[in-house]
Amino acid sequence: xxxxxxxPAKPPIAGVLPARIKVxxxxxxxxTGGWLTEAFAADSAAQILLEEVVGVTAGLSRLRDExxxxxxxxxxxxxxxxxxxxxxxxxGGNEEPxxxxxxxxxxxxxxxxxxxxxxxxxxVAETTxxxxxxKFARAIERGQLVRENRRLVQAERQRLQQEHLExxxxxxxxxxxxxxxxxxxxxxxTQPRDVADVEGxxxxxxxxxxxxxxxxxxTLICHYRELLRTYVIMGAGNLAxxxxxxxxxxxxxNVSAQCAMQLHVHVLEELVQGLGNRxxxxxxxxxxxxxxxxxxxxxxxxxxxxxxxxHPPRQLELPGFDAA
Numbered sequence: 130x131x132x133x134x135x136x137p138a139k140p141p142i143a144g145v146l147p148a149r150i151k152v153x154x155x156x157x158x159x160x161t162g163g164w165l166t167e168a169f170a171a172d173s174a175a176q177i178l179l180e181e182v183v184g185v186t187a188g189l190s191r192l193r194d195e196x197x198x199x200x201x202x203x204x205x206x207x208x209x210x211x212x213x214x215x216x217x218x219x220x221g222g223n224e225e226p227x228x229x230x231x232x233x234x235x236x237x238x239x240x241x242x243x244x245x246x247x248x249x250x251x252x253v254a255e256t257t258x259x260x261x262x263x264k265f266a267r268a269i270e271r272g273q274l275v276r277e278n279r280r281l282v283q284a285e286r287q288r289l290q291q292e293h294l295e296x297x298x299x300x301x302x303x304x305x306x307x308x309x310x311x312x313x314x315x316x317x318x319t320q321p322r323d324v325a326d327v328e329g330x331x332x333x334x335x336x337x338x339x340x341x342x343x344x345x346x347x348t349l350i351c352h353y354r355e356l357l358r359t360y361v362i363m364g365a366g367n368l369a370x371x372x373x374x375x376x377x378x379x380x381x382x383n384v385s386a387q388c389a390m391q392l393h394v395h396v397l398e399e400l401v402q403g404l405g406n407r408x409x410x411x412x413x414x415x416x417x418x419x420x421x422x423x424x425x426x427x428x429x430x431x432x433x434x435x436x437x438x439x440h441p442p443r444q445l446e447l448p449g450f451d452a453a
Contacts, residue, residue: 147269
């Protein structure tokens, strides 16, 4: 029999069998003779390209050399134990849809088939050709869905990993902003950053170096942590009073812009690390909005305090009274 490539990996449409199915039939000398080929030829619902091999060794050899849409294994205890064969193939990483064909009633063996990784079981005396074709179709469809699901899971895992790497890069950039604020505050001239500085900054998170120690009250850190978590959920525009209270707390504690950024990065790092396998993009976007609001409120608070110091309130004199 001439061999052709397996049919394209397209799941069957509901109510429609695949046009062509390439099947490897592993059997014994007791069930040879082409009877299964003749049975498939009598039903024209699908084209079955059946290759028949005798024994486990021949079957393993064909599976190593070629890919099939499905594998049909004859189960004859004492001669060919299809359960052991399927279990070994699954353990070795073989993923072809596998259906067992035997003389035992289905209720006596189907549970064992599923436990070893087979897709289905057919009793020769109880199964029609059309029924066997549909078992092939459903097994093939299930295998394709499993592979597609695995691919999507892997793609999602890679996407989340990229998001976390991007979050780490953003945190490194924010640490660089803190360093620049420190340089400005110390009155020294800021030097332009070269490639080595950028690479060293990006390597900061990869080496797991210690984070900046905050010299702030624990209550303030806890308050900012809860505010950030709430902000991530609710977003901007819903926490105006809380933002004003936070700005007042920061101003009362004489927190500088650099220290406020350190507080933000410290709390944000904790939150990102606690995400695990969840997405970090939403958290980083909301956190960027929060720190912008915080800096704006803090700047307004200090501006107001500066104005009040330069223009303290004074008592206006009543008309007709001389100044004391």
